[in-house]
Amino acid sequence: MSEMNPIVSTIVQHIMVNDNDPNAWRNELIRNHFFSAQEGKDLSDREVSLVHHALLTQKFSQMSSEQLLDESIRLDLQYHVNLESEQFQIGAIGY
Numbered sequence: 001m002s003e004m005n006p007i008v009s010t011i012v013q014h015i016m017v018n019d020n021d022p023n024a025w026r027n028e029l030i031r032n033h034f035f036s037a038q039e040g041k042d043l044s045d046r047e048v049s050l051v052h053h054a055l056l057t058q059k060f061s062q063m064s065s066e067q068l069l070d071e072s073i074r075l076d077l078q079y080h081v082n083l084e085s086e087q088f089q090i091g092a093i094g095y
Helices: 006-018 024-029 037-042 047-060 063-073 085-094
Strands: none
Touching: 006 047, 024 037, 037 047, 063 085
16 A cells, blocks of 8 residues: 555545534535435534545545645645754755
């Protein structure tokens, strides 16, 4: 199994924080037949959040690096590289 691109976690967390709407996620899970209407209503917000997080992670894990970069641009994510002074040269070479 290949390693997951680290940007996947960043994108998923960004979506979870900025689109924090368990009721909309619940409706989406019901609409997409992951759960019946009654099962969806019986789920707590925490359970809905965990399922939504897992589905987003699965979705973005299947994308190429280029697609993830496009998604991060669409979401207006900003990346910063912070290097400690003693690691600057090593980090600069690696970067």
